[in-house]
Amino acid sequence: MVDVRLSFSNTITALGADVRSVFQALSDGRTGLQKCSGWERLDMPLCFSRIEDSLLQDRYHAAGGEPGKTRLEQMMIASLHDVIQRSGVKLDARTGLIIATTKGNIDALAKASEFPAGRAELVELGEQVVSHFGIPNTPVILSNACVSGLLALVVAKRFIENGTYDHVLVTSGDLLSEFVLSGFNAFQALSAEPCRPYCAHRKGINLGEAVASALVTRDASLFSDDNMRLAGAGSCNDANHISGPSRTGEGLFRSINLAMQEADVTPDDIQLISAHGTATLYNDEMESIAFQRSGLSHVPLHSLKGYFGHCLGAAGLLETLIAAQCLHQGRTIPSAGFAELGVSQPLNVITKAGDAEMHRFIKTASGFGGCNTAVVFERPGA
C-alpha cells in the first residue's frame, strides 16, 4: 500500500489566513459569522462569513499576484502560494493540481461584473491559476457540489496510489455570491441567525467564503510536522433525491463503511467526527441516522458551520485541516450553536473546548446530487 499523506496546508477564511491562526481563533471561541441587513441586491437579514478584503489583498500581494485576477483566483493563488513556498514541492510533471469548486467565478456571469462572462468557465479558472505558478500539468477540475473539497483529497490519493503523480496540490474555494445566496434563499434554507447544527432550535444554514489548499504526497521528505495519513475513503450516492437528503442516510452510511474498511478500523478506533452539519432540518437528521447505523453515535462530533458557515466546495478541506490540528494539538473544538439535541438518533456533540488524545478522525460531507464522502485520517505514529 502506498502511504499517502495530507501534508503542508493553508486556509484563508474570515478568521485568518493560515491554518494555525484560524485554529487559534476557534480555540478562543471566536466566530467568523456576521449578521447583515443584505448583500448586493438581496435586501433581507442575512448571516454569513466572508474573507476581509484587506486580508485577501495582503496575502495576494505576498504571493506576487498580478493584477486582473478575479477574487476567487486571488484566493486560490494566495493560498496555494503559501503551501508551495512552505513545502518546497517542485512544480514539475510529477506534481498534479486539483481545483475543487462548486461555482467557481460565478460572479463573472452577473451583468455588473467587471470580468467577461467567459471568465465563469471553470476551465478558465484553471488556466488563470496554472499560469500564475507555471504549473506544467493540466489541472484536474472537480465540481461535485458540497463534497468537492473532501472528494478532491480522495482523487489526489487515488492519483498518487496509481502512480499518475507523486504529489498533488489541492485547492478548494468558493465565493460568497448573490447567485448562491439567492438560490439557498429560494430553497428557504437560510438562517438569518448564526446556524445551530444538530440543535433542536436550528433554522437553516449560513453561507461562507473560504479557500483551503494542501499538498498531498507520498514523499516523506515533504511531510510536514502536522501531516496526516489518508487511511481510507468512500464516496457513495444516495440514489434518492437530487436536493433532499436521504431519509435513511444510505449514501453517507455506505461512504463511512467503505472508508473504515479501507482504513481497517472499527468505530472504537475513531476519536473524532468532523461532520458536515449544515443545520438544515433534514441534513442533520440524515447524518444522525447514518452515524447511528455506522456505530459512531458515541464518538465526539463537531460541525464547524457555526464558525464559518457553509463554505461549499472549500468546506470539506477547510474542516479537515481544522480537525487535523485538533489531533496534533490534542484540543477539541466545540460545535458552535449547539444547545440541545434535535435529531432522532443520539450524537456525542462536543460542547466544550478541552484536551483530548486523539489518533484518528473521520471527516464526512454530503451535498446536492445525493453525493456523500467520508475519509478516515490517521495521526502518524499514534
Next chain:
Amino acid sequence: MSDLKQELKNKIISQLNLEDVAIEDFEDSTPLFGEGVGLDSIDALELIVMMDKDYGIRLTDPKEGRKVFESVDVMAAYIEEHRTK
C-alpha cells in the same frame, strides 16, 4: 372558483413540467404530492414562489406550504381567502 382551479391546474402542469399528466386526469381533489400528481419537495418550493408571484401570498413555513398544497381544492380555497393580488 372553478376558473381559479382550472388556472391552477394549467399552471401546475406547465410550470412544473408535468408532461405525463393530462389535465382531464387531474381532479380537484387529487393529492398533489405522493401517489397523486407526484410532486416533490422542489415542486413545493416552486409552488411557494408561484403563490408569492401570482397571488401575493407569502408562505414562509414549508410545513404550512405542504398543507396548503394538499390538492387543487385546498389551494384554491386558500388563495381565495388570502390573495393580495
Next chain:
Amino acid sequence: MMGEHGIQSWCSISEGRVMLNEQLLHEAPSPDFREVMRSTYKALGIEHAKFHKMDPLSKLAFLTAEVILGEAKRAGSFSQETALVFANHSSCIDSDRKYQQSLDDPGNEWPSPAVFVYTLPNICLGEISIRHQLFTESCFFIAKEFDPATMNRYADPLLQAGIAQQVLCAWVEKNDDHYTSFAYLLDRADPGTARDAMLLKTKKEQ
C-alpha cells in the same frame, strides 16, 4: 475491434443521432436539442416523469446513460456496482445563465428553486443514480476537451480496488445550441479495459 479491449459498449448522442456501438439506434426528426431529447425519450420507451423537469445537461446525461445501461440490462451484464465518472467543458452553463438572467431581470424578485438546483454539474449524476439505483461513487470533472486518458486513470483504480464492478465514463457537453455526448462502459473483468484511450478518442471523433 472494441471487444478486444474489454469495453462493454459505447454510445453517443450528437447531431440528432443516437448511436449504440456501431449502430444507429435513433435519429431525431431534427438536430434541435429539445427535439432530440423528446424523441429519444419516446424512442427508448422510458417512463420517468422526472425527466421532463431536468435541465438540458441532465437530460443529455440521463439519456446517454439510459442507452448504454439499458443495453447492459437487456444483455444481462448490468451491475448495480457501476460507478459514474463524467466530465465536460461547460459545466452546467445553460442553467447558470438561466438562473443569472432571472437575477439580472429587474422585474423579477423570484428566482426559481427548480432552476437553481440544476446549477451544479453533478446533479445529472444524482439523476442517473436515482434511475438505476446506483449507490456508488460518482464524480464530475471539468476539462478543456474530452480526454479519455484522464478519465480512465481515475476509473481504473476503482475497478482494480473492487470499489466498482463497472465504470460508466461519459463526456456530456451542453452549451447553448451545442450538444454532444459520448459514453463507454468499462468492466472489471478485463484489466486492460481502461487503457485504450486513443481508440475511444477516435471513436468519438468519427
